[in-house]
Amino acid sequence: MTSTRLEFDLDRSSPVPLYFQVAEQISEAIRTGELTPGSRLDNEILLADRLGLSRPTIRQAIQYLVDKGLLVRKRGVGTQVVHGQVKRSVELTSLYDDLRRAGQDPATRVLSIGTAAADETVAGVLAVPIGTEVLHLERLRFAAGEPLALLRNWLPLGLAPLTADALTERGLYELLRSAGVRMRVANQRIGAxxxxxxxxxxxxxxxxxxxxxxxxxxxxDQGRAVEHGSHAYRASHYSLEVTLIER
Amino acid sequence: MTSTRLEFDLDRSSPVPLYFQVAEQISEAIRTGELTPGSRLDNEILLADRLGLSRPTIRQAIQYLVDKGLLVRKRGVGTQVVHGQVKRSVELTSLYDDLRRAGQDPATRVLSIGTAAADETVAGVLAVPIGTEVLHLERLRFAAGEPLALLRNWLPLGLAPLTADALTERGLYELLRSAGVRMRVANQRIGAxxxxxxxxxxxxxxxxxxxxxxxxxxxxDQGRAVEHGSHAYRASHYSLEVTLIER
DNA sequence: CGGGGTAAATTGTCTTGACATTCTGACCTC
DNA sequence: GAGGTCAGAATGTCAAGACAATTTACCCCG
Structure with a gap:
């Protein structure tokens, strides 16, 4: 089993790190089928040599793809492309993003928007004193003209300029992101x-x-709570998908 | 704000990698409160110097904790402990493990166990031809004496020696793991x-x-499907918790 | 012919060194 | 006093090399 002779374009003057350029192109080769599932990559030393890079750089590129679940490494064996196509959606997504990606034409009706005093639960998760004024939202989300979910959110004041108009046109996550909020961790409890x-x-x-x-x-990214939500979805119309990768 | 002077025990003769020893002890210092949320770690060069290690080794330790969501790095600033305590359960857990950790005394009744011909759905996800013989399980899971969930699973034959007795005493994931199956990725669709x-x-x-x-x-870890399950939980007694970390 | 030991191949870990990039804060100028 | 500029500090990227640990395959011996 000979390994595919991959071609790589490296631009050393680009601000994009070399390890990332390598990772992208390996990733692309997997996506296009140039690297088939189960096939072995050249060993790290040979790869480094052929690309004119050092081994740590190559390792960094490979490690990046291993973390994303595209490659598998085994000591004494080599690096292989994983079998099967696992859906890779480990991103922090919002319902709005999901629907738009699926071409479902999301729409939103803002039921209420305004400040409210944080009760014990909300104060606890947002790490503010009980009674602190926080922003409270209630929205009804539609997809393909059908009501789909009832969304209630609480946010610290002053994070982003949120208005009913803006929330009608765009998703909450999208608005937060464009206001410079960098969301990094989400803790979700799912029930029925x-x-x-x-x-x-x-x-x-x-x-x-x-x-x-x-x-x-x-x-x-600082570990500060930026949003707390309590949502209810029509089970007949929606389900959640989660992918876990063990390191 | 002076940084805490951490003490570290390093054992160079141990088979445990040095970067991991460092990571464990930083993690421990965070757990015990010796490192408080928001406090800054010493810079990497100083840390490396004090521990007699190289900077890449220190970086590897810190990176490991950043990936786990315990630390935050910012170029030009430094490394900080995240604020707030996010629950860190990104592991591939099974219901049985979860219950036992929560001290809920799980029990299992095996309703049926045997081979069955894979239908289109099962064959599709397990990547075997339609009609292939696969192992089919039906179990009823109890917690604290109450029925909690109805579990149906399909597995490729020959993965592990699964018997009704073994499944009564232990969880499926535990049995698979002890048979040498290394589970790495799980794709879950949750509904009601x-x-x-x-x-x-x-x-x-x-x-x-x-x-x-x-x-x-x-x-x-090769990307081969090792288990497919369709489960139903009593919503009044159970909910799922998921933590997502964006890289 | 089978079993065990050994060698080769490959990734894992660690070191030392260098330069780039980014953020913060102090200083200087207007 | 406000704003821009610059220096310092910290992490980000990259290189080259050495040795360790693990897996696989082969060879030898019984």
């Missing part, structure tokens, strides 16, 4: 329960219909 | 639906009660 009469009316379901619930707290 | 009469009877719920459902496929 029967719809209350009020929820059923808003979502167009029968009373007692199963709802998928998610309580999420999102933190920025 | 109303309980069918049969499910309601087994789980001790009323007909139509909301169930939390999870369809999961687990892959080993």
């Amino acid at each position: 329960r029967a719809a209350s009469p009020a929820e059923a009316r808003l979502l167009g379901e029968r009373r007692g219909a199963p709802l998928l619930t998610m309580v999420r707290t999102t933190y920025d | 639906r109303a309980a069918s009469p049969a499910e309601a009877r087994l789980l001790g719920e009323r007909r139509g009660a909301p169930l939390l459902t999870m369809v999961r496929t687990t892959y080993d």
